[in-house]
Every structure is written in structure tokens, then in C-alpha cells.
Amino acid sequence: MEMVKLTINGKEVEVPAGTTILNAAEQAGFSIPRLCYMEGLSSVGACRLCVVEVKGARALVASCAAAVAPGMEVQTHSPSVMEARRMILDLLIANHPLDCLTCEKSGECSLAEYCYEYGVKESTFKGEKHNYPIETSNPFIVRDMNKCILCGKCVRACSEITGQDTIDFAYRGFNSKVIPFYDEELVESNCVFCGQCVSVCPTGALTEKQMAGKGRRWELTKVKTTCPFCGTGCNFDLCVKDGKLIGVASNPSAPVNGRALCIKGRFGWDFVNNEKRLTTPLIKKEGKFEEASWDEALTLIANSLKEIKNKYGPNSFAALSSARCTNEENYLVQKFTRAVMGTNNVDHCART
Amino acid sequence: MTNSINEITTDAQLMLLIGTNTTEAHPVIGYKMRQAKRNGAKLIVVDPRRIDLAEEADYWLRIKSGTDIPFLNGLMHIILKEGLHDKNFVETRCENFEALESTVKNYTPDYVSKLTGISEEDLYAVARLYATTDRAMIFYTLGITEHICGTQNVMSIANLAMLTGHLGRPGTGVNPIRGQNNVQGACDMGALPNVFSGYQPVINEEARKKFEKAWGVSLPDKVGLMIPQMFDAANSGEVKAMYILGENPVLTDPNSNHIRKGLDKLEFLVVQELFLTETAEYADVILPAASFAETNGTFTSTERRVQRVRKAIEPVPGQTNWQTIMAMSAKMGYPMEYNSPEEIWNEMASLSPAMAGINYERLEAKGMQWPCPSLDHPGTPCLHGTSFSRGKGLFQGIDHIPPQEMPDEEYPFLLNTGRILQHYNVTTPYSTGIQSMWSEEYSEFNPADAAKLGVETGDKIKVTSRRGSITARIKVTDRVPPGMLWMSFHYAESPTNAITSEGLDPITKTGEYKVCAVRIEKA
Numbered sequence: 001m002e003m004v005k006l007t008i009n010g011k012e013v014e015v016p017a018g019t020t021i022l023n024a025a026e027q028a029g030f031s032i033p034r035l036c037y038m039e040g041l042s043s044v045g046a047c048r049l050c051v052v053e054v055k056g057a058r059a060l061v062a063s064c065a066a067a068v069a070p071g072m073e074v075q076t077h078s079p080s081v082m083e084a085r086r087m088i089l090d091l092l093i094a095n096h097p098l099d100c101l102t103c104e105k106s107g108e109c110s111l112a113e114y115c116y117e118y119g120v121k122e123s124t125f126k127g128e129k130h131n132y133p134i135e136t137s138n139p140f141i142v143r144d145m146n147k148c149i150l151c152g153k154c155v156r157a158c159s160e161i162t163g164q165d166t167i168d169f170a171y172r173g174f175n176s177k178v179i180p181f182y183d184e185e186l187v188e189s190n191c192v193f194c195g196q197c198v199s200v201c202p203t204g205a206l207t208e209k210q211m212a213g214k215g216r217r218w219e220l221t222k223v224k225t226t227c228p229f230c231g232t233g234c235n236f237d238l239c240v241k242d243g244k245l246i247g248v249a250s251n252p253s254a255p256v257n258g259r260a261l262c263i264k265g266r267f268g269w270d271f272v273n274n275e276k277r278l279t280t281p282l283i284k285k286e287g288k289f290e291e292a293s294w295d296e297a298l299t300l301i302a303n304s305l306k307e308i309k310n311k312y313g314p315n316s317f318a319a320l321s322s323a324r325c326t327n328e329e330n331y332l333v334q335k336f337t338r339a340v341m342g343t344n345n346v347d348h349c350a351r352t
Numbered sequence: 353m354t355n356s357i358n359e360i361t362t363d364a365q366l367m368l369l370i371g372t373n374t375t376e377a378h379p380v381i382g383y384k385m386r387q388a389k390r391n392g393a394k395l396i397v398v399d400p401r402r403i404d405l406a407e408e409a410d411y412w413l414r415i416k417s418g419t420d421i422p423f424l425n426g427l428m429h430i431i432l433k434e435g436l437h438d439k440n441f442v443e444t445r446c447e448n449f450e451a452l453e454s455t456v457k458n459y460t461p462d463y464v465s466k467l468t469g470i471s472e473e474d475l476y477a478v479a480r481l482y483a484t485t486d487r488a489m490i491f492y493t494l495g496i497t498e499h500i501c502g503t504q505n506v507m508s509i510a511n512l513a514m515l516t517g518h519l520g521r522p523g524t525g526v527n528p529i530r531g532q533n534n535v536q537g538a539c540d541m542g543a544l545p546n547v548f549s550g551y552q553p554v555i556n557e558e559a560r561k562k563f564e565k566a567w568g569v570s571l572p573d574k575v576g577l578m579i580p581q582m583f584d585a586a587n588s589g590e591v592k593a594m595y596i597l598g599e600n601p602v603l604t605d606p607n608s609n610h611i612r613k614g615l616d617k618l619e620f621l622v623v624q625e626l627f628l629t630e631t632a633e634y635a636d637v638i639l640p641a642a643s644f645a646e647t648n649g650t651f652t653s654t655e656r657r658v659q660r661v662r663k664a665i666e667p668v669p670g671q672t673n674w675q676t677i678m679a680m681s682a683k684m685g686y687p688m689e690y691n692s693p694e695e696i697w698n699e700m701a702s703l704s705p706a707m708a709g710i711n712y713e714r715l716e717a718k719g720m721q722w723p724c725p726s727l728d729h730p731g732t733p734c735l736h737g738t739s740f741s742r743g744k745g746l747f748q749g750i751d752h753i754p755p756q757e758m759p760d761e762e763y764p765f766l767l768n769t770g771r772i773l774q775h776y777n778v779t780t781p782y783s784t785g786i787q788s789m790w791s792e793e794y795s796e797f798n799p800a801d802a803a804k805l806g807v808e809t810g811d812k813i814k815v816t817s818r819r820g821s822i823t824a825r826i827k828v829t830d831r832v833p834p835g836m837l838w839m840s841f842h843y844a845e846s847p848t849n850a851i852t853s854e855g856l857d858p859i860t861k862t863g864e865y866k867v868c869a870v871r872i873e874k875a
Contacts, residue, residue, distance in 0.1 A: 139785035163386030187789075192773060194379065210785060223664035226651045228644035229776040231530035232357065232380045233653025233719070238645055238664040245645050245665050255718035256357050256653065262379035263786065264776050269645070271782035276627050277668050278640035289628075289638065294671070294679070297637050302683035304620045304636070308593045314572065318582040318591045321543035322598030323532035324779070325673060326649030326661055328693040330534070330541035331549060331700045332677040333597055337576075339567045340686045344545050344554050344576030345591070348538045349599055351579060351862040 006072035021063035021074055022050055030076045033085065033114050035092075035202050036151035037064035040258060041160055047151050049088050049114065053078045060084055086118050092149050094123035095130060095174075096203070104142070105204035107217030111149060128174065138187045140209055140267045141198055148205040150176055154197035161260050166191045195266040199250040199259055208247055210270060215241035224251050227265040228324060232256060234265050245272050305341065314342035321348040355489060355525035356655045356721070356733040360384040361391070363523025366481065366488040370398040370420065370509070371495020371866075375405055376773040378493075378529045378654075385491075394485065396478055398423065399495065400768065401796070401838060402831045411478050414833060416469040417766055417867050418499060418755035424508040425750070426464030427479040428456040428515055436483035438517030446514050446745040455749030467752065483516045487523030494531065494770070498865040501753035502857040514745045520736040530654035532777070533644075537652030540707070540722070541700065545576030550704025566703055569686075578861040579605065586614030593620040597673065598641060600778050602630040603844060606852040606863030607819055624676065627782060630844060639676055640669030647672040649693040650715065652722075656732070658710055659719035755867035756855030759835065763817060763869035765801070768838045769852060770866075775842040793846035794827040796838040797872075802828040805872065812875040815839070817851035817868055823875045824848075837872060841865075 002017040008028045015024045020043065022032050035047040045065035052063045055073035060081060063074075075081060092111060100106050115121070135143040152169065155178060159165045166189050170179045180189035198206045222237040235254035239247040248269050250259040281297035282289040292300075308316055319341070321333040330348070337346040360367065361384050375382030382405065389395040389408055397409040398420075406412035415423055431437050432453060442449055461472040482488055490513055496505045510526055518524040530536050542549040552559035555573060564571050577585055579601070585591040587610065594615075601611050615621060615634035623635040632638050644651075646667040652658045663672075671679075674696060678688045690696050694712045701707050709724040710731075720731040736745075759766050774780070774790040781787050795813070807813060809828045814821055815837065824839060824846040832838045841848040855864035 139788050160387070162383050163390065192379070194383075221664075223662050224660075225644065225662045225664065226533070226653075226659045228533050228651075229779075230378050231532060231535055231654035232378050233533075233651065233655065233657050233659055234380055235659065238662075240664050243665055255659075256655070256657070257380045260380050260383055263774055264379075264780060264783075268776065268780050268783040268786050270784055271626070271779055272643045272645050272665075272668075274627070274782040274784070276782065278625060278628060278638060279669055280640060282628075282635075282638040284636050292637075297639060298679050298683045301622050301637055301639075301680055305593055305595075305684065308620060312592050315576075316590065316592040318577055318585070318594050320579065320582070320594065320596040320599050320601070321538055321541075323535035323538045324598045324644075325534065325538070326644075326647060326693065327534065327537040327541050327652060327658070327700070328649045328696040329597070329647075329673045329677065330538045330543040331696055332674055332681075332688065333595075334542045334544075334548070335567065335688070336677055336681050336686075337595075338548075338554075338563070338571055339569045340681050340684050342569075342572055344572050344574065345582060346543055346576060347545050347579045347582065348535070348543045349532070349579070349601075349604065350535050350539055350544070351860050 004068045004070050006068050006070065006074065008074045009076055015068055017068070019068050021052055021054075021061065021066050021068055021072075024068050025052070025063065025074065025076050032063055032076055033117070034064055035110055035114070035149060036153060038153055038200055040252075041153060041156040041200070044152060044156070047088070047149070049085055051081060051084050052076050053081050082118070085114075086120055089115050089118055089120040090123050091125065093120065094125035094127060096149065097146050098122070103147075103204040104207040104212055105217070109204060110202035132177075135185050136209065137185050138193065138209070140193050140263070141186060141195060142207045142209045142212065143186070144205055144207075145177055147203045148178060149203055150178070151202060152178070153200040153202065154178060154206060157196040157200045161196045162192065162194050164190065164192055164194070167197065193263040193267060194261060195263070196260060199261075210267065211239070211247040214246040220246070222249065227261070229264040229268065234261055236261055236265060238269070245269065309341060315345060317341045317343055318345035321346060323348050323350060353525065353527040353529070353655045354519060354735040355522065355527055357381055357384065359523050359734075360388050360489065363487055364388055364393050364489045365523065366394040366396070366485040368396045368398070368482055368488060368490045369405060370490065370492050372491050372493040372529060373399065373401070373403045373495075373770060374491065374529065375403070377531070377771045379773060381529060394481060396482070400833055400836065411474060413470045413474055413478065416467070417768060417836070418758075419468040419752070420496060420499070420505045421501060421508050421750055422459055422464050422467045422752045423470065424512050425456045425459035426461060426468070426475050427482065428452070428512055429459045429464070430461060430476055430479035431483045431515060432456060434480070436480065437515045441517030442515060445740070446747055448747040451749035452511055452515070452747035455751060482512075487521065488516070488518045489523060489525055489527055490518070491527045491529055493529050495866060497528070497857075497860070497862055499867065500756050500855045500857050500864050502862050503859045504750045504753060507748045508750050510745070511747055511750070514747065519745070520734065520738070522734055525734070528654070533653075534651040536654055536656060537650065537658070540652055545578055548703070549700050550706045552704070562703060566699070580856055580861045580863070583611050583614035586618055589617065592618060594618055595622045595624070596631060597624045598626075600625075600629040600631045602634075603778050603847055604841060604849060606849050606865055607854045608847060608849045609820060610854075624673065626779075629778070642667035642669060642672040647674070647693070649674070650697060656721045657719045658707070658715060658722065660712070660715050756864055757818075757853050757867065757869050759869045763871045764835075765870050765872055766836045767815065767817065767851070767868050767870045768832075768836055768866050769841055769848050770838070772840045772842065775840065778842060781842060781844070793824040793840060793843045793848075795824045796829050796832045797826045798832050798834045798836065799828050799830060800834045802826070805874065807874055814873045814875040815851060816871045816873070819852070819854070820850045822846055822848065822850055837870060
């Protein structure tokens, strides 16, 4: 592999040819702010927040889209770079609602983080602001286009991860906007509600409806687990607040799916909280189910199974295990069937 | 899967999909297929329905339902005729080639085209493309297995992959994408009537002795009953008691009236479930189950990857399922003493050579793919590198086996069934958001048939087979060919499996969910 030597903030760095300045800086331990760049999506250099100073270059360079060159001298936080970033943030918030107190993304908003880092409190530009209606007509994704900074990550995620191409930029200039076809709502579009767009959005423009009002981002405990629906084996984080499951978030370290999920994995988890969940054992008495204690139910089961086994033999019992349950649960069901009931009558729905 | 999911985007030059609606049933794998296609890989879709990926495919072959064997034989006929097979692979890695050769000789393009409805031109093009592409992956799901000839369908796919040397290397392989999150794992764990964990046969004395010693009991040496046989035995009175964990056969198994009758006849039924399901209604005792979010453990995905499941919240019923099974066992006089799922895994791994090298610590980062026989083994992303499990790959000469029940004058439409994107079997109807948008069945019906019957999208129809009648709304769409009705099985109000076929693959006992004959009327 061809290697390239350059210096970043005076530090000598060697990286493979073709590496972007942003990634080279990252490897050298310098973090560069970015809003439109994300690993796994194509680089478009749209937000310009990642600009750096390259000695000899005519202007500041978008580090997410520019490759390193031999002998390059890069400054990631020079005064002119800092000034440019402040100006970019100033321009971005000129037309961005500053309702951060109640914004769902608060705590995970990249725009807010960078404004904090660069000391941009309010915009020096006073002008027209968008007043788009907030789209809440589907049960999964809230779209507040007033908070959109046109970084385009949602457009690329929809196209490059899901391959659905539901949304794209439309209109021009101040009126530029990310829309589904005909600027209709998502429910009218070919959207598959995979929520990839929500998972990459750096601001409060796209948020999970199910999580609205359920907790601030910094209050959530995230537990990495494996999806309980199909056999792909996607990983994601379960978001928990005060012992209650409130949502699912992508975990980019997932070995198979990365950030990608589908409607079921990202939004179908709420069956866990369904009020129809069974919470206590039930025993049928005269055709009606009555609540029972665990001990009562398990005693009845043990007595009945013992009696039937004694009367009719072990093969009068059969167990149906579950392709939805864990390996450990399945192992115990077959062990119970074989070792305790004395039969190999155990199966699960692999064949049905 | 013989190979791994990520090879779709990193290695495959061609994807041949047969009987898999991947973007709906396994969406994240479907995304990867689209990405690969858009990066230059070829995509061939063989499906009677115009599924989403058909729109992007280089070739979409609208195969007639139940003609997979002639189609695959037809491809092999052309490949052999044109000498495009991998002679070296066939000679060194396989045996019984003559049987295959003499069978596929009869499957001329002309004959196959008539049976399958696929043009000769497309048969030639696809056969050449698949055979001459270096790294080609075949994917299939239940469109292949849910036929009375499911086993033969799978063997035909294996024939094709072996004939062309598309096995044992990254970006190749025979890749069934498995349905449920842990259907692979449930098999691996021995929740099957013929094997212990790690596919060790119960009739093998050595294996049985090993488990007898570990478990301290004597174990039965006869193969047990498969699900359909269990319900037959319940109906005939041989099976008297059942324990059903996390399954709803009344809604998901074929010919559900037979299931209901069987459950009704049992003397004692225990169901452990999240919800009061149609199956649980028949129980004498219902035990509340804990969900995936409430337990520690592992699932094994379709690519044989064992991954951690981690407890995020306390179990809603107060205890997890493994604890319940232990308590039940203790009451029966056989205490199981595990303090955690990890201890259960460790016992299983110590008894199962294929998984012996996997433990929770090694699973932490990215999970592991079995076979993994020892702690220094890295796991196996791609199977059959230098030899097959049995040594040489065995070609089988396989002839066409038509579906058990085809449309006739009385029942003129073919009913095909499957999953839709938004639902997963019978759990997602308990998701408030999903259910609010997709709350009832919309069966797919071709515009030409709809015009004849005088029905439009949203109208209700009555669907009758020899097993019974159900009603459902329809969606008029050319996704289905004329003569076909396609239904999902997610909705209790339109219990599709009340009318599906009694036909079973005699080897696997898998139901023929994909083909039966029905009559359709306005409801």
C-alpha cells in the first residue's frame, strides 16, 4: 500500500494514499468538527465545517472530501479556520429555531455541541426564518424541517444504505428543502420507515416519535443487544430510562448491520411495553383463566405432567420450543424434554 | 448460510435470488443486495411475484409456482451442454456426477420453458451468466423450502452451486436466509427430535452416553416427533400433554383447524407466552414469558453468528424464561442449577464440539460464527473451503415434483403466502405504531382477475379452500401474476393458515405454504 507523509498541526503523520485529511487528522488525534460527513456515507463537502488550512492552498479546504498529499502541511485549528467555522455556525443558526430547552435532540445535537465549542450563542444575521409545519402524521418519525441544516446525510442514508431513494433536495436557495416526491408527507411516499435518516440526522430535524417526551438523551442507558425479529442478526442499542424501555438506537459497531435497521427492529420494539403482556401465571378453571401464583402454577404443571407420564409413558409428552427465544432457553427446553420427561418429542418452528 | 452476509457487498459479483423477497423478509440483507447491485454486481431474481428487487434486477424470471426443480435442472442442462461447468471442482470435490448428468439431460430449454413460464432466451442468458461469473451467491428462503419437494429444491440448488464451483470461497455459496431471529440457534441447541445440541444424533450411542453422563439420567434412544406429527399424535390421542414456549401454531402452522382440534384433545397443555395468543387460549396453565429485552443470553443468526442478547429491563413477569424452565424442572424432581445463561451456554458448549470454542467473553465484540471447535479457533465465516461435511459433495439426479394441490375448475386460483415488510409473524401486531398503520390484511390480486370478479383495492373477498374459508381485503396489483392470490399470515382476523395446504415435505414435514388452490368470491 502506498503511504503518504504529511504534517498536521506540526505533527508528522503517515497514512495510506487516498485517506482524507479529516481521517488522517483523526488518526493523529485531532478531532475536526463535521456535520455532513459520516463514515459509511459518501463525502459531499456540503457543510464546510470541516475546513482546514493547507499551506499553499488558495482557500480553506474541506477536509472530509480532500485526500492527503505528500508533504502537505495542515492546520486544523488555526485562527482563520476557527473564524470560518464560527461564521458557518453563525449562518446555520441564523435560520434554526433555538428552542434547545425542549428539543428532543438536546444532548445529542451536533449543531448545539459545535456552537458550544465555538462560542456561537446567537446569530448576527437577522432575516427571514422558515415556518414549515412539523410533520407528525406517521407513528415513527417526526420531521421538523425548520431544524434541517441541509447536510444531506438523510438523503445519502436513504439512497446509499437502504437504497430506497425516498427523499432528496428540492427547490433552490433559501427555499432548499429535503422532501419526499411531490413534497408530500412520508406516509404518502414509498418510505419504508427504516429510520436510517433519523439515525444520521445531526439536529432535531428528524427524531423518533416513540421517544418524544420520554427522556432526555443524556438520561438514557443504552444496552447493546440483538434484534428479536428476523434471522439477519442486527445489533442495536435498547434505550432505557428509569427501568423502562423507551426506544431503539443504531449502534454503528454492529458487525452485520452497522447503522442500518428496518422498521421492525427500530420501531417494532414497543410490543415489549404492550399493556396486554401477560404478567402472572393463569390457570384455567371451568373454562376461564384465573390468576395464580408461580408456585401454584408450577405445582399444578409438575403434578399433571408426572401423572400423565406415569399413566401413558414418556412419549405422551411433547414440547414445542421457540425460534424466538434464546439459545440458552432452547437448550433448557430440550434438556427438560429429554432428561426430565424422557422423550425426544421436542421441536420448534424451523419447519413450520 | 454457507457464507456470510457482508460478502454480499465485499465479494459477490452476482446474486441469484430464488424464492426470497429479501427487502421485506430480511430488509437489512436486502439493502446490501441493492448496494451491491448498484456497485456493479449482477442481480437475478426468480420469483412469481414482482417483488421490489425484481425492479432492479438484471433478470427477473417470473417462474410459475412450484417449478423450481425444472428451472434449476434447465440451467444445469444448458451449462453442461455448453461446457460451462467447473470441471475441476466437479472432479475433485464431488461425486455421483453421472446421476445428475443423466437427469438434467431431459430438461431441455424448450421443455423447461413450457413448465416454468420462463423464456428460453432468459434461461440461456441466466445459465451462462451464473456459470461464467467467478463469485456468485445463491440466496433462497421459504419460497424454496415451503413445498412438498422443499428438500429436493434445496438439493437442486446445491447441485447447481457444486456444478459451477460456486462454493467454499468468499462471495459464493448456498445461502438460505433463515426466518426467525434464532431459528438457527434453536436447531443448534437441539430443539429438534433427532439431535442433541451441535447436531449430535440421539440415535448415536456415543453421543447419547455423553449427554447421559453430563445430565445424570438415562436418555431415550428413539427419534421423537416433528411438529406436524405431534399434532397428528395429539389428534389420535397418543400425545396427551404439551409444553409450548413462545410459539403460536394456531396462527402460523398450516391447516390450523387440525392444530386446533389436536390442542383441544390434549389432557394438559402448558403455554408460556408474552400474550394471550390464539394457542394460549387452549392452555390449562399459561406461564407469562419474558421478552428479549428482559433476559441475558444469545441468538444465532442465519450466518451462524452467535451474538449476545442483553438484559435491558427487569422481566415483566418477575422472572426470565430460563428461570421458569429451571423452576418447572425442580418441581418435577430434577433440579437444574444454573446461576446465569452463561453457565447454561458453557454446559452446552462443553458437550457440543462445533461450538466448543465459543464463550461469552469471545462473543463480546462481534459475536462468533460456528463451527468453532476450540478457544484458539477464529470461527468460520465461510463453510466447505476444502471439503464438505461428508467429504465429497454428492450430486443428486432430481426430477420435477409438482405441488400437491393445483388450481382446478372448482378452486381456480393459486394461493401463495408470506411475510410483509412491516410485520414479523405474530409479534408485531402488538406494536402500537406498526399496527396503527398496517392493521389488516391486504391480499395481492392481479388487475385482470380483479376486473373479472368486479373488485377493487379495499374490497373484501371471501377465500375458500378445501380446508375452510376466511375473509380479507384485497390490493389490486400486478405484483402477482394472473391466477394468483397472495396473502400474509400476520393477522388473527384473516388467519390465512386456516386454509393453506395439508401438503408436507415428507422429509422435513414442512408445510406447502406456497401453493394451494382456492376459490375467491366478493364478501
